[in-house]
Amino acid sequence: MPYEVVWTRRAEKSLSSLDKIAVSRIIRKVEEIRDSPHLFLDRLVSAKIWKLRVGDYRVFIDLGEAGKKLYVIDLGHRKKVYK
Template sequence: MSYEIRWDKKALEFLRKLNKTDARRIIKKVNDIKDYPAHFLEGLTEINSHKLRIGDYRVIIDLNETDKIVSVVLIGHRKDIYKRLRRGK
């Protein structure tokens, strides 16, 4: 059974600011993981979340395996995504 994908408002705002090519690539990759997300995600040690690497971008994801929900919390460039994450998203 596929997971439902939910997009946080901040993640959608970031996608709107990106060029269309990068935004489409991120959306496609997130949609590609919905059948088996654990295979593609890496755990984050500081918080109870996961990351998905897509080129120079990182997607921070909360994975709810009980309800089968993938929540896209935050998207950012790899150079500053972790600083933004520590600041409280």
């Protein structure tokens, strides 16, 4: 059973500031990992969230195991999101 994808307002706002090509790549990649997200995600050391690499962009995700929900928390260019 695939995870349900839930986009936070912060993630939607970050997504709206990107160009159309980057937006389509990010949405497509998030949809692709719904069936087995653990195969594609890396856990962040300092937080209990996961990151997904999509080219030069990073998507930060929280997995709700009980409800099988994939919360997209935030995203951005790799040079800016870690600062």
